[in-house]
Amino acid sequence: MSPMFKTRFTGAALELTMARAPVNAINRDWIDGFEGILDDLAGQPDIAVLLIRSSERIFSAGADLKLMRDCFSTEDGPDRMIETVRLMQRLYDRIESLSQVVVAEIAGAAQGGGFELALACDLRIAADDARLGLPEARLGLLPGAGGTQRLSRLAGPGVARRLILTAEVVTGVQARDLGLVQWAVPADQLSAFAESVVVRIAALSPAALAACKHCFSAADADLGKGMLIELLETHKLFNAADTRKRVREFLDR
Known part of the structure; x- marks a missing residue:
């Protein structure tokens, strides 16, 4: 280095x-x-x-x-x-x-x-x-x-x-x-x-943070495109093991 x-x-x-x-x-x-x-x-x-x-x-x-x-x-x-x-x-x-x-x-x-x-x-x-x-x-x-x-x-x-x-x-x-x-x-x-x-x-989910940043990058595009990216990223997160674990722990509390 x-x-x-x-x-x-x-x-x-x-x-x-x-x-x-x-x-x-x-x-x-x-x-x-x-x-x-x-x-x-x-x-x-x-x-x-x-x-x-x-x-x-x-x-x-x-x-x-x-x-x-x-x-x-x-x-x-x-x-x-x-x-x-x-x-x-x-x-x-x-x-x-x-x-x-x-x-x-x-x-x-x-x-x-x-x-x-x-x-x-x-x-x-x-x-x-x-x-x-x-x-x-x-x-x-x-x-x-x-x-x-x-x-x-x-x-x-x-x-x-x-x-x-x-x-x-x-x-x-x-x-x-x-x-x-x-x-x-x-x-x-x-x-x-x-x-x-x-x-x-x-302490937050790396995958969720990355998905949020992807959505931010589309904020200068038309609204429809940005919201479509939100849906696509949300779908990926719903299927992520880390997300399921975090949601399960939250609901259990």
Whole structure:
């Protein structure tokens, strides 16, 4: 495993700690390491939840500065940067499509590609004083690893335009009020709160959680298609041994 990451299994949960000092900057090696962890996770259907957190003072500052310097100092730099952004898009799409519930624990800051990573997660928990944003326009760039798309879907076009077109960076509390994160808690309580959320999710049926995520993915389609997917997923769950066991135990109580 890449030294940029640490993993730990706890029951039905996998804790993934980003550990690339000092700010979890994103480069090709970082992307490859993350992909490798997802490869391992794909073969473990009994894992219900993935928690993504950081061992550093911030969640992630986004793209590696050396990568950006190379982009503007070499002839093939722009093409290499575009390829890296394409790989980031693919990684974040893969995170969003996981059958597991993915929780981001955001301490310090999540900006640029780091915030785009958080946007690909199902649930986001931020420290009250965390700093979140997509300030790429300050550099004449745009958040190209899904930022314009996921932020618009998550918080609506008005909020997305406000943050991206003004390069505004908000606190964890402001992010919660804008619908960017589901929870904002004091920094000294962040880890414990995130772990309590993970424990709650890990107690649920992995198959049911995966089915719910499939239904969520159809929410942007027409209503009829989404409801048909609900019926199909419900039918599969009714026939699942784990569901039958859980329902039987509930009825017996």
